[in-house]
Amino acid sequence: MTLSLLTWNVKTGGSGGRLDGIVALLTRERPDIVALQELRDFQRHDRRRMREVADALGMAGFLAPSVFGQPVGVLVRPPLTIAGRSAVRWRLHxxxxxxxxxxxxxxxxxxxxxxNPFRPYRRLREARWLAHRYRGPLTVITGDLNSLDPHTAHTERLARLPELYRRRHLGADGRPDTRAIASFAEAGFVDLWRSAGTGDGLTVPTTRGGGHEFSNAGMRLDYLLARPELAARARTARVVRGDEAEWASDHYPLRVELDL
Structure with a gap:
């Protein structure tokens, strides 16, 4: 079977009339599994909004609330089922x-x-903890990692950012900080974009979805990181562009096809 997995930071839960566009894009793309971030207010009223989105897509959903930031979630399309679930709240921003x-x-x-969107060292600690916790042979860690990859030259792009936002991506030595993604690689995870991706891979900003903190730099902040056994099964990875993807969020969705 071929399984499609899509990850997307939907920017504050699709507020401001964007949620319909998010659902429309996901309906058209029809991924088997969806990982979503920034699900603001999805936990309110007994997680009503999460249930409404899952029902609209014909999927089963699981939401992880956040103590300090915003919830994240996963949606799974039948006939796939969720056999196990867990949420991490305290160790992550x-x-x-x-x-x-x-x-x-x-x-x-x-x-x-x-x-963590603000501090490189805290991102590194979060990445190390996640890489240690989830190590099964068919594991993918995905989402908005707010991190720069260690294989790309970032200095020119970062120079386009206002200083306030540029500091979020610089280490103590003033150089681009890539330690979070490097720590996943050191733990054995494979960046599926580098192994199976097409195009430039940039996931922020979109053309009409805001994202002033990214200015006009163009960055790759969203990742699909898999254990080697699963990475070997990745066939194609692409950034979803056009139509609703241009305005429904400040991040583009990222999608991969897996041969299972």
Missing amino acids: HAAAAVTVPTAAGPLTVVSTHL
């Missing part, structure tokens, strides 16, 4: 939602998370 889905290749674990 935002949260992590992990689900286990039975597949013909074995149990697949999908972790939707959103790392």
Whole structure:
């Protein structure tokens, strides 16, 4: 079977009339599993908004609330089922939602998370903790990691950012900080964009969705990171652009196809 996985930071839960566009794009893309971040207000009124979005898409959902930031979640399309679920709240600025889905290749674990947007060292600590916690052979950690990859030259792009936002991506030595993504690689995770991606891979900002903190720099902040056994099954990875993707959020969705 081929399984499609899409991750998307939907910017404050699709507030300001954007939620309909988010649902429309996901309906058209029809991924088997969706990892979402910045689900503001999705936990209110007994998680009513999460249920409404899941029902509109014909999927089962799991939401992880956040103590300090915004919730994250995972949606799974039948006939796939959620056999296990867990939420991480206290160790992360935002949260992590992990689900286990039975597949013909074995149990697949999908972790939707959103790392600290402000401080590189705290992102590094979060990344190390997640990489240690989730180590099953068919595991993918995905979401808005707010991090720069260690294989790209970032100095020129960062120079376009206002100083307030540029500091979020600089280490104590003033150089671009790439330690969070490097720590995942050191733990054995594979960046699926680098192994199976097409195009430039930039996920922020969108053309009409805001994102002043990204200015006109163009950055890759959203990732699909998989254990080697799962990474070997990745066929294509792409950034979803056009139509609602241009205005429904300040991040573009990122999608991968897995041969399971």
